Amino acid sequence: MSYLVVAALVTLAAFPSFASSSETQTSPKRKIASVVDLEAEIQLLRKQVENQNLDGAGCTKLFEETYERLWSSSPSDYAPDAASKEVLKAKAPRLIQDLFQTRLLVRQRINQLADKGQATRECTDAARSVLRAGRFLEDVLGQLQLDFPKNDPKNMPPVLKGEAPWLLVNPKFGKFELKTGDVLISRGSAFTSAAIARIADADAQFSHAALIYVDDKTGQVETMEAHIEIGSVVAPLEKYLEDGKTRSVLFRHQDAALAVRAAKLMREEILAYKAKHKDNYPYDFKMEEQNAKEIFCSELIRRAFELASDGKEILPRLTSNVNPKNTKFIERLGVQTGETFLPGDVELEGRFEMIAEWRDYSRMSESHIHDAILVTMYDWMDRYAYQLSTRVGRRSKNKFFGPFAAGRSSRRFSRKSSRRTWART
Amino acid sequence: MGKNVIGTVTTLNRVSAILQNRLISEDEKQMKATGFPLTPREMSEKLEELRLEDLGKWNTKKSKAVLHHVLRAPN
Secondary structure, three states: OHHHHHHHHHHHHHOHHHHHHHHHHOOOOOOOOOHHHHHHHHHHHHHHHHOOOOOHHHHHHHHHHHHHHHHHOOHHHHOOOHHHHHHHHHHHHHHHHHHHHHHHHHHHHHHHHHHOOOOOHHHHHHHHHHHHHHHHHHHHHHHHHHOOOOOOOOOOOOOOOOOOOOEEEOOOOOOOOOOOOOEEEEEOOOHHHHHHHOOOOOOOOOOEEEEEEEOOOOOOEEEEEEEOOOEEEEEEHHHHHHOOOOEEEEEEEOOHHHHHHHHHHHHHHHHHHHHHHOOOEOEOOOOOOOOOOOEOHHHHHHHHHHHHOOOOOOOOOOOEEEOOOOOHHHHHHOOOOEEEOOHHHHHHOOOEEEEEEEEOHHHHHHHHHHHHHHHHHHHHHHHHOOEEOOOOOHHHHHHHHHHHHOOHHHHHHHHHOOOOOOOOO | OOHHHHHHHHHHHHHHHHHHHHHHHHHHHHHHHHOOOOOHHHHHHHHHHHHHHHHHHHHHOHHHOOOOOOEEOOO
């Protein structure tokens, strides 16, 4: 008996947030004030996501409240001094794995809810927020573990290579290699990448999607991608890797035969178009799902699976909604409002298994800054009816970069400048 | 690709560069003080400070403003 009491007290001391679980579940504004709180928060989310009784309304509440707690807490709140920071650093590898596994569970649960018709827009948007917050937390913990940005990333592993925290692999797959029909979603390093990632009502962290083809005889790996600058192309994987990815996540369709057929048919279609028109399949600036004459990056994935299934496999099940209050910006880009299939939607697509996720820690701070800028800029556009003025002459150019530019960014991000107008997305 | 798209993206890059420079400076300060970067919420707060500061300049001495030349509500 006394052992049980002692064990219970030890558990309560180690996980104070479990001490009053009902309070935790109904206190979205409770702060994460220590490393122990953070661990408890992650464990609690995992436990609640595993709850088979979670329904659509419960999903919205759970994810909105978890997001609120994660988002309103800063690492400097739960690791304010050198000692607690060392504790956090020591625990970072396990916390990153816990967060990653929890994100896999969130995907699974959302799709179970979708099967039952309970994955409402509110629920899926809240889930996207939690996935984004979890990924951000992993970024920060990984930076702490690797001692970035102080540590010069000379030995950085290439895209989809290396070990944790660079590469996180779904335990279900262990060692993996690319297969025909695999889908890669990624995040580029340009401002336009952030603009695409954050264009929908629910923010995402991905700006591009590519389909993989592996030659049976030579083993050569190619990607099929729709680029803003050049349209749809079939290119060696090396070209994809050269573009400078901040993040890259590998997905695999559950139906392997369908995925192989999808990649082969799409490859044939892109090459046939090029042979006939002496030009690439044009890019779809409108991001219209039903426009077969032009294709944008995630539409290429959709079209491939639609072709391979004679129109039966329509992606995605959970779409994004592009519906800002102030439509001037997206109108100028030519993007149409409404439901669409954005690269980030692959993340929630239950017919795909998430195999592995890779990130470049040397670009992470830059990526976070780009995200914050675009989110804030879109917010200003909605809130204050702000517009981008494109009537700015060259003579004025220096004025914009004058007092604030002064080369500060080039010092920190000089290796991989993000000022390219048309960097790959 | 239309001129509208190129012009819009060019301006987007200009505005973003202005905001990025401000955030880098604030992020460096935060790193020195706490050892952690700014959170997204803190970044948005810093950007709002910049907007208000710049709006003040735009309303008094336009030449000192850097943001509101390219991003503002139409008159």
